[in-house]
Amino acid sequence: MNQTDNKPTPSTAGSFAAVRELFDNYVIPTYGRFDLAFSHGSGSYLYGVDGRRYLDLGSGIATCALGHAHPEIAETLAQQSQRLVHVSNFYYTEPQGRLAQALAGLLGPGKVFCCNSGAEANEGLFKLGRKFGHDEGRFEILTATNSFHGRTLAGISATGQEKVKKGFEPMVAGFRHVAFNDLEAARAAVSPATVAILIEGIQGEGGITPATPDYLLGLRALCDEKKLLFFMDGVQCGHFRTGRFQSFQRILEGVPGGERFLPDGVAMAKSLGGGFPIGAFWVRAPYADLLGPGTHASTFGGTPLACAVALKVLAIIERDHLADNARHLGAWLKGELARLAAAHPRVISNVRGLGLMLGVELAEKIPAFAGNAKAASLQFVNRLHDLGVLTIPSGAQVVRLLPALNLTREQAEEGLEAIEKVVKAAAC
Numbered sequence: 001m002n003q004t005d006n007k008p009t010p011s012t013a014g015s016f017a018a019v020r021e022l023f024d025n026y027v028i029p030t031y032g033r034f035d036l037a038f039s040h041g042s043g044s045y046l047y048g049v050d051g052r053r054y055l056d057l058g059s060g061i062a063t064c065a066l067g068h069a070h071p072e073i074a075e076t077l078a079q080q081s082q083r084l085v086h087v088s089n090f091y092y093t094e095p096q097g098r099l100a101q102a103l104a105g106l107l108g109p110g111k112v113f114c115c116n117s118g119a120e121a122n123e124g125l126f127k128l129g130r131k132f133g134h135d136e137g138r139f140e141i142l143t144a145t146n147s148f149h150g151r152t153l154a155g156i157s158a159t160g161q162e163k164v165k166k167g168f169e170p171m172v173a174g175f176r177h178v179a180f181n182d183l184e185a186a187r188a189a190v191s192p193a194t195v196a197i198l199i200e201g202i203q204g205e206g207g208i209t210p211a212t213p214d215y216l217l218g219l220r221a222l223c224d225e226k227k228l229l230f231f232m233d234g235v236q237c238g239h240f241r242t243g244r245f246q247s248f249q250r251i252l253e254g255v256p257g258g259e260r261f262l263p264d265g266v267a268m269a270k271s272l273g274g275g276f277p278i279g280a281f282w283v284r285a286p287y288a289d290l291l292g293p294g295t296h297a298s299t300f301g302g303t304p305l306a307c308a309v310a311l312k313v314l315a316i317i318e319r320d321h322l323a324d325n326a327r328h329l330g331a332w333l334k335g336e337l338a339r340l341a342a343a344h345p346r347v348i349s350n351v352r353g354l355g356l357m358l359g360v361e362l363a364e365k366i367p368a369f370a371g372n373a374k375a376a377s378l379q380f381v382n383r384l385h386d387l388g389v390l391t392i393p394s395g396a397q398v399v400r401l402l403p404a405l406n407l408t409r410e411q412a413e414e415g416l417e418a419i420e421k422v423v424k425a426a427a428c
């Protein structure tokens, strides 16, 4: 199948209003959606139901790692679906075993549990922590302010942002938040009930803030000293987005002691299936059998179909050197965005991130945005929509670029050109 042969489905072609009406009438309105409906995609391009083409620099929030409608993923889905889609986890299947082997090979000695989403992967880590400390009455997990760990009840309890908790109190007991990148705050927060610390290597929803090397190494030492498990949420920042499999591997490159660093658990999802739903968590060897038979399960966790796709995504990333592409193209893009920020400090105040996980922080009070009640990030993203480019807002001030790992230089230039136009117009 040729990636450019994709055509809109006739049922929705040209009718945003018809799709919107279906949502208004039948879909629970939990999302603030943009006025865009897509019918199909090809590589880093998405096509609206009206036929308009968009350059996708969001990739489903760091999910479609190989872009849209990748022919080899489509072929893997077709082939595996004709062989075996699902059997209960009462039984063994080879793809799940091979995916677990591959993920452990990328992290370190340990084992993997397969699930379906990032929230579910984190839930598994929460249960692992509770099991670890259970006999000593320890259960508390420290997480960071501005973090994001999913929308289940435990997920919003773990998330260090008030907006996700509001209206759903009381929270699940046993989560406390401490300032990110502040080792002393973490040390001071450890109580006799504390059992684990969970952080993102790069906070995604919180505005693209990488952990510092000292923080990572310091938390590892603190966890060893206090007998705590050290968990990392790699759901958004993982899967080669930074140029290495996990962001901590990239952050600690060249840092003395960095090569020996390993957390005790890592949550994965999003890019793991390249758009097909799958999550997983890896547990370091000493703790890998703590969750024994009967302690944890998921009907759809690790189906042969999902695991075959995830294995194919990994194989393509490796074969096509996409980690290097993320590293080098990301560095170039970041440099260009920094140049833009230097030229227009009244519009862009900062550019952050690693590889193809970049955050453009907008300046406070951009005059051209005044008089519009919408957050600056939304206004910026909307203006890019008008130019045919998709990006992801993060809070009120940050616009995220999380494109497919196989984005080309030409596509990055196309996106940059649009961003430059929006910045220049806003600077007037």
Ligand SMILES: Cc1ncc(COP(=O)(O)O)c(C=O)c1O
Pocket: 061, 116, 117, 118, 119, 120, 122, 148, 149, 150, 151, 200, 204, 205, 233, 234, 235, 236, 237, 269, 270
């Ligand atoms: C860091 C992080 N953890 C967890 C999640 C939740 O993942 P999911 O939406 O697959 O449950 C997200 C989603 O954005 C995330 O960014």
